[in-house]
Amino acid sequence: MSDIQNNNYSGDSIEETRKKKMEEFKRSFDKSVMSDDYDETLQVHEYSDENSYKGFSSSSSPLKRKKSNEINSFSDSDTKKRIERESKKALKQQSKENKRIEKNKAKRNQKMFKWVWVTMVVIVAIVLSQVIMVGVNDLLAIEREKDPKVVQISIPADPTIEQIAEILEDNSVIDCAEYFVFYANITTSDEYFRQGSFEIETDKDYEAIINFLQSNVNRTDIVTVQLTEGMNTLEIATKLHEEGVTSDVQEFLDMCNSDIFDEDFEFLKNMESRGNRYYKLEGYLFPDTYDFYLNEDPQSTIYKLLSNFENKVYYEEEKYYGGSKTTIEELIKDTDYTLDEIITIASIIQAEAANEDDMYIISSILHNRLDNGIEMGVAQLNCDCTVYYPYREYKDVPEAIRGTYKSTYDTNTFNGLPAGPICNPSKKAILAAISPSNTDYYFFCHSVTDDGSVPYYASTIEGHQYNLSLIE
Numbered sequence: 001m002s003d004i005q006n007n008n009y010s011g012d013s014i015e016e017t018r019k020k021k022m023e024e025f026k027r028s029f030d031k032s033v034m035s036d037d038y039d040e041t042l043q044v045h046e047y048s049d050e051n052s053y054k055g056f057s058s059s060s061s062p063l064k065r066k067k068s069n070e071i072n073s074f075s076d077s078d079t080k081k082r083i084e085r086e087s088k089k090a091l092k093q094q095s096k097e098n099k100r101i102e103k104n105k106a107k108r109n110q111k112m113f114k115w116v117w118v119t120m121v122v123i124v125a126i127v128l129s130q131v132i133m134v135g136v137n138d139l140l141a142i143e144r145e146k147d148p149k150v151v152q153i154s155i156p157a158d159p160t161i162e163q164i165a166e167i168l169e170d171n172s173v174i175d176c177a178e179y180f181v182f183y184a185n186i187t188t189s190d191e192y193f194r195q196g197s198f199e200i201e202t203d204k205d206y207e208a209i210i211n212f213l214q215s216n217v218n219r220t221d222i223v224t225v226q227l228t229e230g231m232n233t234l235e236i237a238t239k240l241h242e243e244g245v246t247s248d249v250q251e252f253l254d255m256c257n258s259d260i261f262d263e264d265f266e267f268l269k270n271m272e273s274r275g276n277r278y279y280k281l282e283g284y285l286f287p288d289t290y291d292f293y294l295n296e297d298p299q300s301t302i303y304k305l306l307s308n309f310e311n312k313v314y315y316e317e318e319k320y321y322g323g324s325k326t327t328i329e330e331l332i333k334d335t336d337y338t339l340d341e342i343i344t345i346a347s348i349i350q351a352e353a354a355n356e357d358d359m360y361i362i363s364s365i366l367h368n369r370l371d372n373g374i375e376m377g378v379a380q381l382n383c384d385c386t387v388y389y390p391y392r393e394y395k396d397v398p399e400a401i402r403g404t405y406k407s408t409y410d411t412n413t414f415n416g417l418p419a420g421p422i423c424n425p426s427k428k429a430i431l432a433a434i435s436p437s438n439t440d441y442y443f444f445c446h447s448v449t450d451d452g453s454v455p456y457y458a459s460t461i462e463g464h465q466y467n468l469s470l471i472e
Contacts, residue, residue: 137175139183139206148203152220155213157195157247157295161185164193164213173202173209180206188214196293197221221294227305229287229426230350233279234390236424245292245301252298256281260299265306267314271340275419276408278390283343283421284309313427314339331434340420346433347421348411351385354446354453356428361457363436365444370416377461378442381411389422447471 136142151171155164161184165177174180183206184190196219200212212218225243227236237252246252256279262268267284281302286309292301315327332339345366353359366381373379389409391397397405409418425433441457443464448454456467 139179148201150199150201152197152199154197154221155193155195159190159193159195161190161193164190168209171202173200173204174206180209184210194219194293195295216293216300219293222291223294224289224291226289227285227287227424229429230347230423231287232390232392232423233282233285235392236285240292240301243292244294245296246298247295248298252301253279255298255302256285261303261306264303265310267310267339268306272338273419274340274417277420278409279420281306282390283340283347283424285424286312287424287426288312313430328430328434331431335434341417342430342433343425344417344421346425346429347423348381348383348385349432350425350429351423352383352444352446353429353432354455356432358455359429359432360435360437361439361441361455362444363432364439365441365457366433367436368440368442373415373442376442379415380413381417383411386411386418386422389418443467445471 149172151173153167153171153173155167161181162177165174165180165184168174168180169177187207188210192214194214194216196216198213198218199220200209200218204212223243223245225240225245227239231239233253233256237246237249237256240246240252241249258280261281268281271280285302285305288308290304290308292304314329329339332342335342337345345363348366349359349362353362369376369378369381373381386409387407388394388397388405389407394402406413408414409420409422411418439457440459443458443461445456445464445467446453447456447470454471456470458464458467
């Protein structure tokens with residue numbers, strides 16, 4: 001009380017004094033916060049109701065303010081702008097520094113990548129050069145030619161290039177199958193490779209190997225087959241199958257009924273149809289001794305037979321008619337028959353005749369019947385060799401159809417010539433068919449003796465019956 005009185009403070013003036021003190025304190029405190037150099041602990045005091053200060057002890061939590069560039073509500077306009085400029089400058093500087101660091105890092109990485117890339121290129125080049133060198137050496141047979149050998153290899157039917165390469169590698173003809181496959185696929189096709197056995201030298205380069213294996217001339221699996229005169233197509237197909245030339249009898253027979261050879265052979269191109277033939281090429285598979293390959297392509301086999309007919313029969317010149325030379329083709333033009341009719345007559349002659357002389361007389365009998373048979377009461381040729389065609393005899397007919405079988409070539413039933421030849425005749429039989437003997441015979445028969453077949457001829461049915469009684 002004495003204090004208040006001594007200081008002459010009234011109640012209102014005390015309250016005003018307190019407010020002034022608080023405002024001064026706040027202004028002082030705010031200035032310290034904005035100051036860049038202020039960094040000490042302030043103790044905040046409050047006036048108590050007893051008009052005294054109540055202070056925070058040293059154990060109380062102090063409020064600290066440190067230097068800061070943050071913009072706050074107490075900053076003036078210039079200070080804000082200055083701080084914004086400095087912040088942007090600092091960010092720009094930091095961005096430049098980051099770019100510089102990233103650029104240096106990229107340079108180091110690029111340099112490292114170049115070294116790795118160059119190293120890899122060198123390694124790949126070395127390896128590739130070695131691989132190429134191995135392939136080139138094998139391609140050109142550089143190493144193999146130092147010690148060449150002859151080896152026997154067997155190529156299967158319809159081989160692939162991969163199969164051939166494996167066989168060649170296994171037999172040391174090449175060193176690397178993969179290189180051969182790559183080269184062969186670029187330069188050729190597997191359809192040109194031949195099946196069969198080959199004796200091949202190990203010093204051949206790839207191109208020489210391919211050419212060698214694509215030629216039948218180099219095959220060693222050759223089989224010699226004799227096709228005898230008078231064999232029919234079915235018998236030839238069976239014979240070739242038994243000798244290992246063809247793998248499928250029916251495939252051969254089907255090929256003999258095809259038209260694929262017509263463009264290559266004029267005598268087939270001009271063939272006229274005389275009815276339903278059993279085998280189109282019957283009569284033109286020339287009988288001879290042939291060298292075939294094992295498991296040969298049927299088309300190649302038939303082509304060989306037809307070519308032989310063309311060379312030895314169709315175009316070959318003959319000493320005929322007083323020594324003048326001509327061809328069978330020209331001789332046939334002087335007859336009233338086509339080539340196919342002559343071959344059909346020759347096939348019957350071949351099947352019926354006992355010998356070459358008999359061929360010409362039987363030829364005359366056939367021609368007589370064809371020319372005058374109706375007038376003489378023998379319109380049919382009545383040749384037993386045609387009864388079971390395309391089979392040789394009754395026992396050759398398949399059992400399933402044997403009891404009811406009837407050949408459309410049976411000359412005991414049909415007038416004139418059958419639809420085609422019944423076998424493949426010899427050249428002698430063909431010449432006999434072109435130039436028959438001049439006789440008046442219409443009948444013939446043969447007796448079988450130890451010395452062979454003996455022919456009998458007759459001009460009348462009575463004479464023929466007499467001859468039959470002699471041979472019974």
